[in-house]
Amino acid sequence: MSSQYKVIVGMGSCGIAAGAKKVYDSLQDTLNDGSAKLVIGGCMGMCFAEPLVEVAADGKRVIYGRLTSENAAEIIAKHIKTGQPVIESVIWSEGLDSADANYFNKQQRILLKNCGVVDPESIDSYMSHDGYKALEKALKTMTPEQVIKEVEISGLRGRGGGGFPTHIKWTLAGKSAGPDKYIICNADEGDPGAFMDRSVLESDPHRVMEGMLLAGYAIGASEGYFYARAEYPLAIKRLRMAIEQANQKGYLGKNILGTGFNFQLFIREGAGAFVCGEETALIMSIEGKRGMPRTRPPFPAEKGLWGKPTNINNVETYANVPAIIFHGGAYFAQYGTESSKGTKVFALAGKIARGGLIEVPMGITLNNVVFDIGGGLQGGGKLKAVQTGGPSGGCIPAELCDTPIDYDSLKKIGAIMGSGGLLIMDESACMVDVAKFFLTFTQDESCGKCTFCRAGTKQMLRILERISEGKGKSGDIELLEDLATKIVQGSLCGLGQSAPNPVLTTIKYFRHEYEAHINDKICPAKKCKAFISYEIDADKCKSCSKCAKGCPTKAITGAKKEPYVIDKAACIRCGLCMSACKFDAVLVTTGSGRGE
Amino acid sequence: MSQHESVNNGNSFPEIKEIVTKVSVNKTPAMMILQAIQFTYGYVAPEMLERVTELTGIPSSTLYSIVTFYAQFRLEPIGDNLIQVCHGTACHLAGAERITESMVMETGAQAGKTSEDRLFTVDKVACLGCCSMGPVITLNGEVHGYVTPEKVQKVIKERRECCVANGCKDHDHTAGKEATVSE
Structure with missing residues (x-):
């Protein structure tokens, strides 16, 4: 028996990782009565709400999200039986005002038109x-x-x-x-x-x-x-x-x-x-x-x-x-700007409330992407920077996020369009750490052919490591800038020519953070291990012992009904205790308030 | 050399001949041959390179230059379970370092190495492309998202118990191995 309903399960890698296969299996059991045609689809682009299932009939699409193998069958069956969407689980449907509707409505999907719609295996x-x-x-x-x-x-x-x-x-x-x-x-x-x-x-x-x-x-x-x-x-x-x-x-x-x-x-x-x-x-x-x-x-x-x-x-x-x-x-060409036509696909990730695969017309601003499409930052955090172009790109500070996304505007502020990664960072990101992260990557991936790329990136990385270990010296920032210029000039391919970008843009826009590391021995984002220490808030500690069990150096001791204590000499500042604590009792400090 | 000769009498690594025959229909197949070998054996040993040279005439120096250049090739066998901890940008921001640390602690394998009991190999990898679900790991090819140190403890404990009980036969990392090996 054929049915007017088509049920599509989003089965990209992320969807599968989030449990789409199990959802598919559970639907298979429910829909084998022929009430709908069950098919697989690709990435629907809404990574933030995986696993996703679309119910389509008469050209009307209803996309459900955050499903589990337990509730998917019930929701989908109810929709098909009543002919009405189960509103509270809908992520997006045309003309329907859902909380996450803007994620789709503010996009312009030409290239991604088929993604999540067609069966990629047919x-x-x-x-x-x-x-x-x-x-x-x-x-x-x-x-x-x-x-x-x-x-x-x-x-x-x-x-x-x-x-x-x-x-x-x-x-x-x-x-x-x-x-x-x-x-x-x-x-x-x-x-x-x-x-x-x-x-x-x-x-x-x-x-x-x-x-x-x-x-x-x-x-x-x-x-x-x-x-x-x-x-x-x-x-x-x-x-x-x-x-x-x-x-x-x-x-x-x-x-x-x-x-x-x-x-x-x-x-x-x-x-x-x-x-x-x-x-x-x-x-x-x-x-x-x-x-x-x-x-x-x-x-x-x-x-x-x-x-x-x-x-x-x-x-x-x-x-x-x-x-x-x-x-x-x-x-x-009707979309985009004078010099950057059409649309561009971006991978929106990092500390963003609604991350995923998006397509927008060129010329839209970064703020439009972060706040209108992405729904702002995760957990209501404050935007600190947007990183474009990966290891070849730059960190754009929040105050410049009204910059339109096109090849030339991004280049003007030291970043690049890149292939389309958009990493959103909140206040918890340390810019020295971010620069070090990218340099570690490019230094490792340099093929070794050009001396400046091979040896220069290594020297830059050493300086960054020194800074983040509390051994930064005055003159380090200038040395980084000098090396960066030479690596750009002395490298044959794009890898070397762009490798210094993350360092240069973070110095340009977040120089005070570098200075805080070098002069004041502080990591404002409380990320770099040399500048932080962990302690337990005695008032919040419930003596559950979770932190002590997870501590790799056994630096945490305590007893029943007694608040636990971290031995700062034994602590390696890995932060596993902080992840383990359910009561937010583990605190991290930097600067003068920091214990030794 | 003499010890290699005894291994390399043409009868060892019988699959390599099959691979070479099959893959050599492609233009410049050196890398594809090596990839197929790694897929079959889980790693590429120097003796295997010698065997490829015998069969194809490609100098072993050329083959060696390939396997040392590309990160994907392993020169040593891996443990029974292969874990990749993603250290892409999004995962880094989401705390990948912490995940690797707890992985090292739970498995006993240093990053990039195999544990002494040969149960686990832990690798740090650049990016698995599941950036919205960071921190991400793969366990024997299966992607896990939103990983926490607690989840790491749980997953490794389960895997360890299962491996010890079943001798690891059910979840060998080289999927498809049986298909190529069986003769």
């Missing part, structure tokens, strides 16, 4: 949402030059972070001679704090493939490679399925749609090297070598993979192309 599902129509349109009615022209009209710029105009890359690769050309999709999303590409690949893999096919047609390539992070097993699995299905349906292979166009796609898995996000390093890696960048020119458009002309874009860039070709470039 090509038919993609096709029923205009899938591969853009390819058909291009192959049957447009020349390669016309395809590139539409991309030019759209104003699309590289979404991996560089912001290079896509049509110029395509034109160059198209003009390069030779029958063997390659398309590469950079899915080596290495920025910690970014998960846009993973979500898109897990939720709508065919869209990315269609974009690559269009690029292949535009530049005259017949082979394409996905270079995907090995840490994304689900994305890789779904890509494999998608490629197989597209081959069966004739969207890949020889003589596609009877037009004489041939194209095949392959997957290469990365092996854990951040530098491979750089295009020449990535090409080396596909060629089975150490992923070390080389000098450009020649650019990949002339001499890329196996020495042949190659076009390389990231996941999001390709995923934008089908809509541009299907609706025309002007459709895309």
Whole structure:
């Protein structure tokens, strides 16, 4: 028996981690009476309310969130039986005023249109949402030059972070001679704090493939490679399925749609090297070598993979192309600003009330994102900074968060657009610690080819470590700035050129924090271990002994009905006692109030 | 060299030949071969590299340069349970350091190392891409979000008890191992 109801369970990695599989199983038992069609979907983008289930009928969507395997079946069954949404569990539904409605209503979802809607493991599902129509349109009615022209009209710029105009890359690769050309999709999303590409690949893999096919047609390539992070097993699995299905349906292979166009796609898995996000390093890696960048020119458009002309874009860039070709470039260009057209996908995370995968028109301000879409900070905290662009980006202080999000405005204030990670920080974040965190990462990931990147980042990290250990000296800040400038100048690729950004922006906007560490031996955020101490508030302590049991150095002692005490000499300031205490009795102090 | 020869008589690591045959249809397959070996054995030993060289002619120096460059390759076998503690930015802000510390305490394995009883290997990894659920860990590939030191205690205790009772056969980390190994 067929039913008008369709029940979609969001099964991206995050959803599964939050228990979506169990929810799915529980629904399977309930809905096997045929009252609804149960399908899996990708990421619905509302990570803050996972696991998510959508009930769709007659074009009306109702999304439920924060479900458990215990209550999901009951809620969904009630909805289907009564035909009415169970309001108190609804996260979003069109026209319904729920507490979290703004999360969706303030977005502009073009690229993510299908995410959470189509079944990522079914090509038919993609096709029923205009899938591969853009390819058909291009192959049957447009020349390669016309395809590139539409991309030019759209104003699309590289979404991996560089912001290079896509049509110029395509034109160059198209003009390069030779029958063997390659398309590469950079899915080596290495920025910690970014998960846009993973979500898109897990939720709508065919869209990315269609974009690559269009690029292949535009530049005259017949082979394409996905270079995907090995840490994304689900994305890789779904890509494999998608490629197989597209081959069966004739969207890949020889003589596609009877037009004489041939194209095949392959997957290469990365092996854990951040530098491979750089295009020449990535090409080396596909060629089975150490992923070390080389000098450009020649650019990949002339001499890329196996020495042949190659076009390389990231996941999001390709995923934008089908809509541009299907609706025309002007459709895309109506969104955004003069120099940054269209929409951009961001991974909103950190201390944000509603974190997740969002898509917004370029030009929207950071404050709009944090407060309108993200619902402000977790636990009502105060915004301290927004970090964009991961280890290559910068920390933007709260007072500059009315800056519009576009390539040029962000660059002006020392940050970058980056690939789309937006990390929200509250007052508990120590800026020296954040800078140290990113430098630890880039220093570790430097491939070692350029001296300034290899040795310079290490020296910067040493200085930061010194500062956070209470051994900072006057002149350290200036030394950091000096080193930073030289690393930028002396590095071949984007990794080194941008590695100092987190340090430079934190010094620029939070210099007083560095000075507090160096001169006053205080960590204002109470994060750096050298400057803090833990103690137990005798009035709040209930003598439950949880803290003592969890203490790795047995520094906490006490007895029944007696408040517990921390031996500060034995304490290693790991903070496990603070996590263990249910009564907020463990306090952390810094500065003059700090015990020794 | 002599000790290698005895191991490397062509009969050891029979799966490598299969892997090489299967993977070599791809252009420049060196890295793919090594990835398949690691997937099969859980690590890449020097003798395995020698065997690949024998079969493909790719110099072992080239192979060695690959396995030492990429973080994913392991040169030593791992413990029965593989734990990855995410140290991406969001997880760092959410307290990943604390999670690693309690993980080290509960498993007895230092970060990046395997515990003496060989039950656990604890790795710090860059980012697992589940940033909204930090701190995040994976236990034998399964993602756990919003981890607390208490949850760590609980999960490790359960795993330890289960492993000791069942000899770890049910939850070997290399999923798919049986499929490749069985002959």
